[in-house]
Every structure is written in structure tokens, then in C-alpha cells.
Amino acid sequence: MANLKEVRIRIKSVSSTQQITKAMKLVSANKLRKAQTAIVQMRPYANKLKGIMQNLSDSIDSPELSAFFETREPKKILQVLVTSDRGLCGAFNANVGKTVRTALNGKYKAQWDAGNVHLLFIGKKGFEFFNKYKNLKLDTEYRDAFQNLNAETVFACGDRIMQQFKNKEYDVVEVVYNQFKNAATQILVTEQLLPVVKPASETKATTQNDYIFEPSKPEILLELIPRSIKTQLYKACLDSFASEHGARMVAMDKATENAGDLLNALKLSYNQARQAAITKELSEIVGGAAAMAG
């Protein structure tokens, strides 16, 4: 039987841990709500962009735009890893790392051996995961984007990636992130950012409204396509941000629950120890009294 003082100390420490995990859960719930608002606020923009793009889809094959669609042999790869800055959110970051590692050992093995795989990090944890890997170029310019997540930073990152793609520094650009489904579920996805995947099955503009296109359809697309690529990247960041807080909320909820279980078990053994002590004392008194009377 554990001694009383030891158990008391353990109970104290477990319950303070429980308080911390509970607080972290509440903080995450709050941040999750904010992150979700950001996603919702971005939706009208993304929808409108898509709508206009659809109206212009018949001009997508014009030669001015080929730079975005050009499929080259994948020799030089850029993987963009969207992770979080902080831990304590379950397998959230590890999943991103594992997926990229699988790709490195699988389809991009040859490029990795040749030292032609570059990783760009948005979020610190991805960098920590790959910090010790050899033969990888780690790009940390936008690693701290999550400290103050806004469209401007992410768009600047997108501009740089597009420039590098056009300069043939990369042949394929992919982004790996946790897509937000709901607070408890994240879906890990790998999306190809460049070359742009053409919209499947020509969905013709729904109602031809006889638009005036100023200056011309291809030139408008030249403005729109980079914008939609950057929006895609930004959406990945927002999704990942919301997913992070969702994952942390779930992880902290589990931790709180586990601490509760532990606390119950400890309280039981504390009470048992206390009862044993009382019983022992009583029997000593009774024994003593009996000896005196005898």
C-alpha cells in the first residue's frame, strides 16, 4: 500500500496537469472558431474567382498562358509542407512529415538521391521533422508565416514559387497539408500547385452573358491564374490552421479525460491507505486497552 503522503503529492500534480490540458482545450476551441471565420470569409472571394474563371475557360489554351500548364519531366521537385508552429496536437504534424517521407522514398526517390528535392516550410514543426535529413534543400523563408497569418505573406510566397517554376527551377510543385473537415477530422491531402491542373471536363460557362472582356480574355486569365494559385495556397494555410486547433482540441480533451481516470484511481488508493491507517490505529488502541484491563 502506497504511503499517504506520496499519493497526496501525485494527486496534486495530476490535477494541476489536468487543469492545464483543460485550459489548452478551451483556448484551442476559441482559436478554432476564429480560424473557421477566416475560412468562411475567404469563401466568397474564392467562389467569385472560380465563377469568373469558368466564364473564361474557353480561352485557357491560349499560348500566353502555357507557362502555367507546361508539364515537364519531373526532375526538380518542390514540396510545400504546411504544418503548425507548436506541438501537443496529436499526430497532426507527424502525418505531414510521414506523407512527405513516403513520397521521398517512393515516387521521388531518384530526385532525392540526386539532391533535387526542395522542401518549403510554412510552420515550424515540418522543419524540425526534416532538419536532420541529408540531401534535401530546406527552404525556411516563409517558415514563420503562421505567427501572423495573412493573405499578403502567403501571396508573396506564392509569387516566388510561380517565378521559380517559370524559371524552370522546379518542374513540379506540390503542397501537403491537413484539410479541415470538421473540428475532429482532418484529411491529409497532397495537392499539385504547379503545373496547374486544368479543370476537368470543360464545364461551359453556364449562362453566356455577353461580357465585354477588357483588355482580352487571355490577358485577364494571365491575372487570374496566378491569383487562383495563390488563393489555393492561402486556402491550404487557413485549412491547416483550423485543422491544427481542431486536432489540439481533441488531443487535449483526451488528455483531460486520461488525467481524470488517473485521478480516480489515485483517489481510490489514497482512501484505501487512509482507511488502513485508521483501522490499524483503532486495533492498536483496542489492543492496548485490553492489555490494561487484563
Add this chain to the structure above:
Amino acid sequence: MLLEILTPDKTLYAGEVKGVQLPGTGGSFELKENHAPIVSSLTAGTVTARTAEGDKTFEITGGVVEMLANKVVVLA
């Protein structure tokens, strides 16, 4: 007519206007009530919304404008 100025972060403006001046790629132009449907690309510059309480200006770094049935949407 209705004007909406959208950015990925937030909606900059949404409301009734008499006209809106835009920095088009081919030069500045203004859209008025009952303009024909138009889609145009924009460069960096100032968007001026002619509201009932006077002009309101917004700086943009480029984008696209679409006007359809007296509804103007600026994607900045």
C-alpha cells in the same frame, strides 16, 4: 448599383454606389449604373467608390472586376 470589394482576408466594402472608378490594366475607367456586363483585369492603384456620403477610396495591388446586372464585384 451594388458594389462589393473582396479580398481573401475580408470584405473591404459592400454597399450601394452611384459609380466606381477602377485602375484597369489598359487605363483608369469608371463604371456607372446600367453598364453592360464586363470583366476586366486591374493593376495596382486606387478604387474610388462614389457613395451617397461622398467618395471612398481603397488601395489595391491588382485584381479583377466583374459587372453583371448592376452588381459590381472587385476581387482585390
